[in-house]
Amino acid sequence: MLQAVGTRIGWRDLPAEVRQRIERIIGGPVVKAVSQSGGFSPGTADRVATADGRRAFVKAVSPAINERSAELARQEVAITSALPGHIPAPRVLGSFDDGDWVVLVLEDIEGTQPRTPWEERDIDAAVTALTELAEALTPAPLTVPPVTDELVEGFAGWQRLADDPPADLDPWAAANLPALIAASERGLAALSDGDTLAHCDIRADNILVRPDGRLVIVDWPWGATAPVWFDRVLLALNITVYGGDPERVIADLDRRTVTDLFAGFAGFFRDISRLPPPPGLPSVRAFQRWQADELLPWIRREL
The missing domain is CATH 3.90.1200.10 (Aminoglycoside phosphotransferase (APH), C-terminal lobe)
Incomplete structure (x- = not known):
């Protein structure tokens, strides 16, 4: 069984000013970041937490890493932001696009991927x-x-x-x-x-x-x-x-x-x-x- 695995960057690979802007969205300095493997994007996919227990899921990618991934990130920001709040999808906490980085900050869903073979x-x-x-x-x-x-x-x-x-x-x-x-x-x-x-x-x-x-x-x-x-x-x-x-x-x-x-x-x-x-x-x-x-x-x- 194969998995799609990108060569991901992590939270610490983001420029300091990008991390600070994300922390303002979350509401405090990030003290823990755990990168998530899998998927097709070379950008970040980090579960992060602040000292006072706030949690979020951060996705960030730069066109300098992969132009197509940045385009898809922009599409994801637009689509996810338009989803109704009551459906089984993560809520958007914030996002920004400064031209160099496309960032989406989501609620951190407590859960794991389904087991495969599927049960x-x-x-x-x-x-x-x-x-x-x-x-x-x-x-x-x-x-x-x-x-x-x-x-x-x-x-x-x-x-x-x-x-x-x-x-x-x-x-x-x-x-x-x-x-x-x-x-x-x-x-x-x-x-x-x-x-x-x-x-x-x-x-x-x-x-x-x-x-x-x-x-x-x-x-x-x-x-x-x-x-x-x-x-x-x-x-x-x-x-x-x-x-x-x-x-x-x-x-x-x-x-x-x-x-x-x-x-x-x-x-x-x-x-x-x-x-x-x-x-x-x-x-x-x-x-x-x-x-x-x-x-x-x-x-x-x-x-």
């Missing part, structure tokens, strides 16, 4: 959390692009693989490229109508399980409008990749649409895994290739 109780809790989100975020509370804008290029992955097939392409995939291309096109078309603000990046490492078993959905840079069921398909995809029972998620969804979307994402992951890794994210291509490989058994069986 039934966490799957059911995730479905409950995503249902709450979909109800609260339909229609979307802010203007964001449709998810098809984000996926149209990625879902052409099988076509690019057909045009320039790698020598190590899975033999079944190589023999069924027309069917995989058609499935990806159907999947993209299925996403063309929807006004729900979807998270669009539902994975175990973007979820926290509270001590009482309730789940909180974190990391919102990819938010886009999509059908109300889209995040549940992404949950089923992650369960398929990491292990668990995706049938608990998709029982009332159109199975062909789920398979078509799996095909689109598998083509995206397999195609993009051929590119060099971006700055500060040395393992992301191997992670993407692994996801594509893990999705193929489902696609081969269902398609």
Whole structure:
């Protein structure tokens, strides 16, 4: 099992004036900072605490480290700041963007990531959390692009693989490229109508399980409008990749649409895994290739 791991900076790597500005948001000097591993960003992801017990979760990145990560951080600030306070997502304590650093300060959620392979109780809790989100975020509370804008290029992955097939392409995939291309096109078309603000990046490492078993959905840079069921398909995809029972998620969804979307994402992951890794994210291509490989058994069986 692979994880996406960025080469993160930490709290002490931030310029003093940036740390001071964050401390003003939190309400006191930070005396403890614990960096969180995992994820795709090379920026900070620190649980911090002050001497009087105030806690926060600090995310900060500079365009000098990775321009795309800074763009995504700006999107996350805008989206997270617009989320209603009652939904299972972290509250924003403050943010700023001085051109050199993009900073988001969130409440620190007490919790841990779901265990993988996924356990039934966490799957059911995730479905409950995503249902709450979909109800609260339909229609979307802010203007964001449709998810098809984000996926149209990625879902052409099988076509690019057909045009320039790698020598190590899975033999079944190589023999069924027309069917995989058609499935990806159907999947993209299925996403063309929807006004729900979807998270669009539902994975175990973007979820926290509270001590009482309730789940909180974190990391919102990819938010886009999509059908109300889209995040549940992404949950089923992650369960398929990491292990668990995706049938608990998709029982009332159109199975062909789920398979078509799996095909689109598998083509995206397999195609993009051929590119060099971006700055500060040395393992992301191997992670993407692994996801594509893990999705193929489902696609081969269902398609």
